[in-house]
Amino acid sequence: MSTLESRITKAIWKATAEDWLEFSEVDVIVVGAGPAGLTAGKYLAGDGLKTLVLERRLSFGGGIGGGGMMLHKVAVGSGALHILDEFGIRRKYLPEFDLYVVDAAELMAKLAAKALDSGAKILTGVSVEDLIVREQPFRVEGVVVQWSAVQLASLHVDPIFIQSKAVVDATGHDAEVLKVLERKNPRAGVRVAGESSAWAEAGEIAVVEKAGKVVEGLYTTGMAVASLYQAYRMGPIFSGMLLSGKRVAQEIRRDLKGK
Numbered sequence: 001m002s003t004l005e006s007r008i009t010k011a012i013w014k015a016t017a018e019d020w021l022e023f024s025e026v027d028v029i030v031v032g033a034g035p036a037g038l039t040a041g042k043y044l045a046g047d048g049l050k051t052l053v054l055e056r057r058l059s060f061g062g063g064i065g066g067g068g069m070m071l072h073k074v075a076v077g078s079g080a081l082h083i084l085d086e087f088g089i090r091r092k093y094l095p096e097f098d099l100y101v102v103d104a105a106e107l108m109a110k111l112a113a114k115a116l117d118s119g120a121k122i123l124t125g126v127s128v129e130d131l132i133v134r135e136q137p138f139r140v141e142g143v144v145v146q147w148s149a150v151q152l153a154s155l156h157v158d159p160i161f162i163q164s165k166a167v168v169d170a171t172g173h174d175a176e177v178l179k180v181l182e183r184k185n186p187r188a189g190v191r192v193a194g195e196s197s198a199w200a201e202a203g204e205i206a207v208v209e210k211a212g213k214v215v216e217g218l219y220t221t222g223m224a225v226a227s228l229y230q231a232y233r234m235g236p237i238f239s240g241m242l243l244s245g246k247r248v249a250q251e252i253r254r255d256l257k258g259k
């Protein structure tokens with residue numbers, strides 16, 4: 001019988017290889033496990049789409065964890081209450097401000113837990129550094145990935161590929177995937193304008209209304225939407241992020257499943 005040490009190693013390699021074989025070709029890749037990406041992941045997987053969420057860091061939640069200037073609560077408007085219900089997230093209503101508040105830790109944990117329970121796969125420590133594209137018509141057919149640790153160490157290591165029918169840029173303020181499209185594929189005609197200053201109400205509306213398809217095969221949600229269309233920022237209120245994630249999932253379901 002092998003030692004426990006070698007069995008640990010073999011078990012990890014085998015299960016990891018099985019996952020990578022299964023998830024090297026999926027329906028949807030969501031780039032970024034922040035509030036918008038996790039919400040999108042939950043609804044996409046719940047609709048029966050094979051969904052892979054790729055997250056650069058070793059943790060999920062994106063900007064949620066920092067709360068509002070490191071305070072452990074974030075605000076949520078009443079428009080997203082049904083999403084909080086669907087995720088089982090508790091909140092407190094403050095009538096004097098007409099706002100709900102949620103614990104940042106609970107929001108992160110339950111968004112991720114529900115996405116996983118719905119069948120989404122979340123891989124952490126993986127960065128998306130490029131897109132797979134085709135022409136005539138121009139379209140996106142997957143992503144190019146690298147271990148985040150390799151990027152951080154600036155090692156010269158070739159990345160590998162994951163094929164998908166749809167890619168979602170949920171990378172937040174940096175809109176990293178959209179910037180790859182702009183920089184490396186000018187024929188796609190996409191310009192990332194950069195987000196505007198703060199106007200919370202207008203920003204909350206824009207990130208929902210403008211979430212969706214950018215070019216064939218590529219969609220965007222969350223603060224990446226604000227960066228693409230120069231919408232206003234809204235700070236630590238997260239209703240727009242949740243609604244934006246749900247909205248992009250609905251659009252992808254329509255495009256891929258026709259309903």
Ligand code: 48F
Nearest residue numbers: 032033034035036055056062063127128171172222223235
């Ligand atoms: O930044 P993030 O939370 O984006 P979001 O879902 O939500 C924005 C809010 O947190 C907040 C706000 C709204 O109230 O202003 O900022 O739009 O989550 C984005 C996630 O994407 C990961 C990053 O580590 C973060 O967890 N990410 C960014 N670039 C990459 C990436 C990449 N190239 N590959 C993989 N993950």
